[in-house]
Amino acid sequence: xxxxxxxxxxxxxxxxxxxxxxxxxxxxxxxxxxxxxxxxxxxxxxxxxxxxxxxxxxxxxxxxxxxxxxxxxxxxxxxxxxxxxxxxxxxxxxxxxxxxxxxxxxxxxxxxxxxxxxxxxxxxxxxxxxxxxxxxxxxxxxxxxxxxxxxxxxxxxxxxxxxxxxxxxxxxxxxxxxxxxxxxxxxxxxxxxxxxxxxxxxxxxxxxxxxxxxxxxxxxxxxxxxxxxxxxxxxxxxxxxxxxxxxxx
Amino acid sequence: xxxxxxxxxxxxxxxxxxxxxxxxxxxxxxxxxxxxxxxxxxxxxxxxxxxxxxxxxxxxxxxxxxxxxxxxxxxxxxxxxxxxxxxxxxxxxxxxxxxxxxxxxxxxxxxxxxxxxxxxxxxxxxxxxxxxxxxxxxxxxxxxxxxxxxxxxxxxxxxxxxxxxxxxxxxxxxxxxxxxxxxxxxxxxxxxxxxxxxxxxxxxxxxxxxxxxxxxxxxxxxxxxxxxxxxxxxxxxxxxxxxxxxxxxxxxxxxxxxxxxx
Numbered sequence: 001x002x003x004x005x006x007x008x009x010x011x012x013x014x015x016x017x018x019x020x021x022x023x024x025x026x027x028x029x030x031x032x033x034x035x036x037x038x039x040x041x042x043x044x045x046x047x048x049x050x051x052x053x054x055x056x057x058x059x060x061x062x063x064x065x066x067x068x069x070x071x072x073x074x075x076x077x078x079x080x081x082x083x084x085x086x087x088x089x090x091x092x093x094x095x096x097x098x099x100x101x102x103x104x105x106x107x108x109x110x111x112x113x114x115x116x117x118x119x120x121x122x123x124x125x126x127x128x129x130x131x132x133x134x135x136x137x138x139x140x141x142x143x144x145x146x147x148x149x150x151x152x153x154x155x156x157x158x159x160x161x162x163x164x165x166x167x168x169x170x171x172x173x174x175x176x177x178x179x180x181x182x183x184x185x186x187x188x189x190x191x192x193x194x195x196x197x198x199x200x201x202x203x204x205x206x207x208x209x210x211x212x213x214x215x216x217x218x219x220x221x222x223x224x225x226x227x228x229x230x231x232x233x234x235x236x237x238x239x240x241x242x243x244x245x246x247x248x249x
Numbered sequence: 250x251x252x253x254x255x256x257x258x259x260x261x262x263x264x265x266x267x268x269x270x271x272x273x274x275x276x277x278x279x280x281x282x283x284x285x286x287x288x289x290x291x292x293x294x295x296x297x298x299x300x301x302x303x304x305x306x307x308x309x310x311x312x313x314x315x316x317x318x319x320x321x322x323x324x325x326x327x328x329x330x331x332x333x334x335x336x337x338x339x340x341x342x343x344x345x346x347x348x349x350x351x352x353x354x355x356x357x358x359x360x361x362x363x364x365x366x367x368x369x370x371x372x373x374x375x376x377x378x379x380x381x382x383x384x385x386x387x388x389x390x391x392x393x394x395x396x397x398x399x400x401x402x403x404x405x406x407x408x409x410x411x412x413x414x415x416x417x418x419x420x421x422x423x424x425x426x427x428x429x430x431x432x433x434x435x436x437x438x439x440x441x442x443x444x445x446x447x448x449x450x451x452x453x454x455x456x457x458x459x460x461x462x463x464x465x466x467x468x469x470x471x472x473x474x475x476x477x478x479x480x481x482x483x484x485x486x487x488x489x490x491x492x493x494x495x496x497x498x499x500x501x502x503x504x505x506x507x508x509x510x511x
Contacts, residue, residue, distance in 0.1 A: 078411055078504055098503045103417040113412040126416040175417060 027090065029054045029211050030075070030105070030179055035084035036235075037074055044070040046235045048084070052179065057205055057212040059226035059243060061219055067235035068215040069110075072183050075213070076107040088178070099129070106177030110184040112168035114156040119143070119167050122156060126175035134174055142170040145207070146200040162193025166200050173204070180204070182214040186221065201225060219247050270295050312374050320377045324361065327382055328354045331389035339396035339494070342507060348493045349392050356486025357381070357388040360478050369474060383454075383475060384482040387439065391483035392490045395435035399491060402427035403498060403507050410505055420499040428491045435487040439480045446476060 028051035035048040045067045052058050060068050073079045077098055086093045093101055114122050120139055127134045139152050146166040186194040204210055216222050222229050229246040231239040239246045255261040277291045332350025339345035361381045364370045370380050413423035458468035498507040
């Protein structure tokens, strides 16, 4: 079992995360071509073609049932596309081992689903899956990033909804993802918690330059967090472009 | 009391079966009052049970003079039927019949083979088939409990399982708590049977041996032997079935295929 000596090994801003320094005009870090999923003749996602460049934040907006979460699950390959392709750094993602792919495209669910135990144990979970131990300093860096410095030893059963969601974000970041996929991260939270989680996301994007795709039904939130947006309706992308233009069209 | 009305042994047996079935249906009616509908399932199960056991009794009568190897065919048939019955408790789970049949075959088959080879089970049809059927039945029940519990646990924890997968966990480790819980839960009846032996219940086999004139100590020890064999067969079955089904609820790309509503 190897040991992660510092935050450069596990956590954010690693040497391999070249996306941090790339501009928004670089090659796409993630690209989909005609992506779709049909289950029992029901179209969940249809012909979704878009790309995300390193360091940018893309919002996926649309009404309930429009296929936003289904699209995100396809990107993380929790579900299998029935058509189309996803490229991660130019590689067809079916050629990437699923566990490695899911670490690269880190998903944060609408509900945090923390594992029983302490915050620290939750943060260690991802790196442990590949035999690495996350060091205490790295845990503190991640918790500071999500505004929860000093929470490492707390039992997750005693966290508020907003705190739990921020631990969930930090836990995903512990895997040093290339892209952070956020599935309605604030939809189950009250206004105060929602602001705290949003601040954490903004801090991560600003300080780490991490590429993000955020699914939200809240267009105001999309405008606050993202640079570009795509609008889904009945599984199809109906608008796509700079967030101001798309949301005010 | 029934003996006052029936002098013929066959009629008496049928009357006894009818009274016992009525007692079971009373429970079903009580459950119905609480909104739990088991009427048709219980009625069909009891009718099937009485027909099947009467048929097997008749076949055993015919097989008393058959060669010993015919037991293997009878037991194999029982295993297939047990697999089909057990698989119904795993509705929606992929490959449930094959998993059940192979697990029961491995669990009960290996114990039957070993114990017959050691001379614990007599090779005579009248001994091998009834004792073997006891092991197969209990393995079937344990398998049904294990699969049913595993299915319920997985469906109740899809979020947790997919969170673990999304964090890079192996498919098998993402469900390992539910594999363990299912295995443990499925063995509760077998453990409780051994624990309460002689205190809460005197099993039918021992009662039968006593009625047929066997020495009580010998009957008691043999009963323990049978229960220990049941535990071994059930445990092996559950162990194999939970491991086999664990691998079948994921796709090759480590996606959870067992989902609510799918």
